[in-house]
Amino acid sequence: MRAIGTMLVTAASLATSAASAQTAPAPLVLTADQVAFRDLFKELVETDTTVSNGNCTLLAEKMAARLKAAGYADEQLTLFALPEFPKDGGLVAVLPGSSKTLKPMLLLGHLDVVEAKREDWTRDPFTMVEENGYYYARGASDMKAMVAAWVDIMVRLKKNGTAPKRTVKMALTCGEESGARFNGAEWLAKNRPELIAAAFVLNEGGGGRTDGKGKVVVQTMQIGEKSNRNFRIETTNPGGHSSIPVRENAIYDLADAMTRIRDYGFPIRMNDTTRAFFAKAGASRGDAMGKAMVALSNNPQDADALKIVTSDRGYNSMLRTTCVATMLEGGHAQNALPQRAATNVNCRIIPGEDADTTKAALEKAIGNPAVSVTLVGRLRPVAVPPPLDPAIMEPAEKLVARYFPGVPLVPAMSTGATDATYIGIPTYGVPGGWGDPDGNGAHGLNERREIRSLFVGRDFLYDLVTAYASK
Known part of the structure; x- marks a missing residue:
C-alpha cells in the first residue's frame, strides 16, 4: 500500500475493497472527513497515556474540546479526576435521544496504554508512523482506533441535527491497562452510576481477523471474556x-x-x-x-x-x-x-x-x-457473559454481510480482560475493524493498525451504532 498522499480509492469504496479485494487491496485516497478522522486518531496515539509518564486527563480534555466544538453543551460533558490521581481522569458524554422508553446505550473505551520504551521500539511509540499499509504507534490497536471511532460517532451524530431515538453515551476512562492507581470504569460504577446507566454496552474485544495475508476470514462479537x-x-x-x-x-x-x-x-x-x-x-x-x-x-x-x-x-x-x-x-x-x-x-x-x-x-x-x-494485585470481577440477544446480533450480522460478503460473524470469548466487568451491564465486543494473527504488536513492540481496518472500522461502527440507536 502506498503512502496516504497517493491513495486512490474513495471512502465509498472502502468497504467493498475490504470485502472483495482483501488479498490485494487497492490504494486509498482520503476524503476530507477521513483526513479529519486520521488527525483525531493521530492526536489520540501521540498523547502519551502510559501509567509512568502519561496523562489520561489531558487526553480526556482534548476529546471533550472536540465534542464541545461539535455542539455539545457543558451539561452533556462530564470530565472527572480525583485530586490524588490528577492524571488518571476520564470523560463521559451524553447525546440525549428522542424516545422516552428506550434505555440508553453506552460506548466504552479506555484511554490508557501499555508502557512503551523508545529504546526498544523501531519507531517512536508516540509518533504516528505510516508504513507498508499500517499506522504504527502505541495504542494503535489497543484501543485508540476504537476510541477514535467512538468520538467520531458522537461528533457525527451531533452534527446530523436530528436526535437518535435512543440516548447514546460514551465513557472514556483510564486504568484499564494497569489499574495500579485508579480505574475510571470502577470509579464511575461506584460513584456516578447514573452517568453510565444503559441497557447494553459496546466495547473492545470483538472484531475481525485476517489469515495473515490481508484477507479477513472472520468477524466476531465478543460474548464473555476470561x-x-x-x-x-x-x-x-x-x-x-x-x-x-x-x-x-x-x-x-x-x-x-x-x-x-x-x-x-x-x-x-x-x-x-x-x-x-x-x-x-x-x-x-x-x-x-x-x-x-x-x-x-x-x-x-x-x-x-x-x-x-x-x-x-x-x-x-x-x-x-x-x-x-x-x-x-x-x-x-x-x-x-x-x-x-x-x-x-x-x-x-x-x-x-x-x-x-x-x-x-x-x-x-x-x-x-x-x-x-x-x-x-487488583481483582477484577469475573465477567458474566451477556445473552445472545437477536436485537444485538442481527444488525451486526447484516452489516458484516454487507461490508464483508462471505465472512461469518460468530460469537467469541475474549482471551483478554476489560473494564466492562466493573460496570455490570451486558457488554458486547463489537465487530468492524480487524487485526492479524500475530496480534499487531498490541502490548508489545511496534504496535500497528492496518490503515484499511481503521477507516472501514470507522464506517462500520457508525452504521452499527446508528442501527442500535434507531430502534
Missing part, C-alpha cells in the same frame, strides 16, 4: 557471600519453577461460545486450520486437530487457561548470593475455572512446596 489474575511466585534463601556459592540458590530455584510453568499446559475447556466459534469460523476457511477447527469443535480430544489449532497462539488461548511470567526481580547485591527472587505470573482464566483452581495447578506444576504462590 478473568485476569496475577500470582507472585517467590523463592527465598539465607544467601551469603558470592565467593562461596552453593547449589541452593533463590534465583536458580525460581528459574526451575518458571520452566515448569512454561512447560505446563492447562487442560482444554470448551464452552458453548468457543465451540460455536471454532465450528463456524473453521467452516468458512477451507484450509487445514479450518478443518482442524471444525474437527476440534466436534471432538475436543482430537489430538491431531488440537496440535494444529493450538499452533495459533490466539486460538490456543481461547481453548484453555494460560499463565505467563511477565515481570522479574531478584537478588540484593552483585557480590552476594540472592536471598529472594520473584516473578509475576499473569493468568487469563477460562470460564469454569477460578483463581483457586489456577493457583493449585501452578503449585502442582512447580512441584516444590518451598516455592510460594500468592494471589496479588
Whole structure:
C-alpha cells in the first residue's frame, strides 16, 4: 500500500475493497472527513497515556474540546479526576435521544496504554508512523482506533441535527491497562452510576481477523471474556557471600519453577461460545486450520486437530487457561548470593475455572512446596457473559454481510480482560475493524493498525451504532 498522499480509492469504496479485494487491496485516497478522522486518531496515539509518564486527563480534555466544538453543551460533558490521581481522569458524554422508553446505550473505551520504551521500539511509540499499509504507534490497536471511532460517532451524530431515538453515551476512562492507581470504569460504577446507566454496552474485544495475508476470514462479537489474575511466585534463601556459592540458590530455584510453568499446559475447556466459534469460523476457511477447527469443535480430544489449532497462539488461548511470567526481580547485591527472587505470573482464566483452581495447578506444576504462590494485585470481577440477544446480533450480522460478503460473524470469548466487568451491564465486543494473527504488536513492540481496518472500522461502527440507536 502506498503512502496516504497517493491513495486512490474513495471512502465509498472502502468497504467493498475490504470485502472483495482483501488479498490485494487497492490504494486509498482520503476524503476530507477521513483526513479529519486520521488527525483525531493521530492526536489520540501521540498523547502519551502510559501509567509512568502519561496523562489520561489531558487526553480526556482534548476529546471533550472536540465534542464541545461539535455542539455539545457543558451539561452533556462530564470530565472527572480525583485530586490524588490528577492524571488518571476520564470523560463521559451524553447525546440525549428522542424516545422516552428506550434505555440508553453506552460506548466504552479506555484511554490508557501499555508502557512503551523508545529504546526498544523501531519507531517512536508516540509518533504516528505510516508504513507498508499500517499506522504504527502505541495504542494503535489497543484501543485508540476504537476510541477514535467512538468520538467520531458522537461528533457525527451531533452534527446530523436530528436526535437518535435512543440516548447514546460514551465513557472514556483510564486504568484499564494497569489499574495500579485508579480505574475510571470502577470509579464511575461506584460513584456516578447514573452517568453510565444503559441497557447494553459496546466495547473492545470483538472484531475481525485476517489469515495473515490481508484477507479477513472472520468477524466476531465478543460474548464473555476470561478473568485476569496475577500470582507472585517467590523463592527465598539465607544467601551469603558470592565467593562461596552453593547449589541452593533463590534465583536458580525460581528459574526451575518458571520452566515448569512454561512447560505446563492447562487442560482444554470448551464452552458453548468457543465451540460455536471454532465450528463456524473453521467452516468458512477451507484450509487445514479450518478443518482442524471444525474437527476440534466436534471432538475436543482430537489430538491431531488440537496440535494444529493450538499452533495459533490466539486460538490456543481461547481453548484453555494460560499463565505467563511477565515481570522479574531478584537478588540484593552483585557480590552476594540472592536471598529472594520473584516473578509475576499473569493468568487469563477460562470460564469454569477460578483463581483457586489456577493457583493449585501452578503449585502442582512447580512441584516444590518451598516455592510460594500468592494471589496479588487488583481483582477484577469475573465477567458474566451477556445473552445472545437477536436485537444485538442481527444488525451486526447484516452489516458484516454487507461490508464483508462471505465472512461469518460468530460469537467469541475474549482471551483478554476489560473494564466492562466493573460496570455490570451486558457488554458486547463489537465487530468492524480487524487485526492479524500475530496480534499487531498490541502490548508489545511496534504496535500497528492496518490503515484499511481503521477507516472501514470507522464506517462500520457508525452504521452499527446508528442501527442500535434507531430502534
